[in-house]
Amino acid sequence: MNAPAKILVVDDTEMNRDMLSTLVQADGHKASLAENGRIGLEMLKAEPFDLVLLDVMMPEMNGYQVLEQLKSDANLRDIPVIVLSALDEIGSVVRCIELGAEDYLPKPFDPVLLRARISACLEKKRLRDQEVQLRRELAEWNETLEARVQEQVKQLERLERLKRFFSPQLAELIVSGDADDPLKTHRREITVVYLDLRGFTAFAESAEPEEVMGVLREYHAAMGELILQYEATLEHFAGDGMLIFFNDPEPIPNPAEQAVRMALAMRERVNELTVKWRKLGYQLGFGVGIAQGYATIGAIGFEGRWEYGAIGSVPNLAARLCGEAKPGEILVTQRLLGAVEEWVEAEAAGDLSLKGFHRPVAAYNILRLKD
DSSP states (O other): OOOOOEEEEEOSOHHHHHHHHHHHHHTTOEEEEESSHHHHHHHHHHSOOSEEEEOSSOSSSOHHHHHHHHHHOTTTTTSOEEEEESOOOHHHHHHHHHTTOSEEEESSOOHHHHHHHHHHHHHHHHHHHHHHHHHHHHHHHHHHHHHHHHHHHHHHHHHHHHHTTSOHHHHHHHHHTSSOOTTSOEEEEEEEEEEEEETHHHHHHHSOHHHHHHHHHHHHHHHHHHHHHTTOEEEEEETTEEEEEESOSSOOSOHHHHHHHHHHHHHHHHHHHHHHHHHTTOOOEEEEEEEEEEEEEEEEEETTEEEEEEESHHHHHHHHHHHHOOTTOEEEEHHHHHHHTTTEEEEEEEEEOOTTOSSOEEEEEEEEEOO
């Protein structure tokens, strides 16, 4: 059931005002009374009404003038008006309709017919109000749409940027606010994996550029799949070299184990690729270095071009170990071996003199997982 309507009765005859007031109140509506057009117009400007029952022949301001004033006012023109007049002339009817009246009934009027006309006008008013409200809401929504779209574009750009370094799941958590911003500088113990292809420099010098790009595409695709699978963080890759680490931006309980398992899976995958490459005459191998230690991590670069990087000796150590690794070797430090020795088989690789490190580094080659 619709709410009671507010109806303004404008008529200079008191008996007519009382009769119309009784009629509309009997149908559950609220009636307000005005004895002439000027007072009626002032009341319309002072408070909202759903319908006007308007006489034509009145002192001070007649019904035609009230209609002209109503339809020239943007705030009042949508209020429906039913004209009730003793003037039963076609000219008066046409003039009122042209001025914007919804309906015209001659006096004396039929109460049943008037009730029907009132009900129809109020229903049209209700539907019109709904349309206006929907248009207003649409306009408000459109005003904020551009800002929302821009914000979503920024979020998507940030998500794509983060996906360069992190797994898609973690990148989405960061963008949604469920994880700390990893680009903020922080210090953490990480496990770093550095890998590259043995013999790649000689291969790149002798092979056609298309062949080199084909090998890199296969290699990057295979390694990238495993990086995502093991939820590692890719710091950067350049040519055949990749620097990857674990335990950042989100700490994990077993970074050393995850790193070694990923490295073993990578070696197995590259072994499959090298079978194909050797048939094509490409003499390529695969080496890995893994180290564990503290690093300072965060955004490195300048406005408009930021990279996610780790600063400290541990990335350099992993890279130097990788440089010493023979094809198929996964060289790790003694510290890292201590974290995984319960479930891997390893052999000593000797004390290595590495560039940038004053003391020899004891290295071990991970052979396989224990049964």
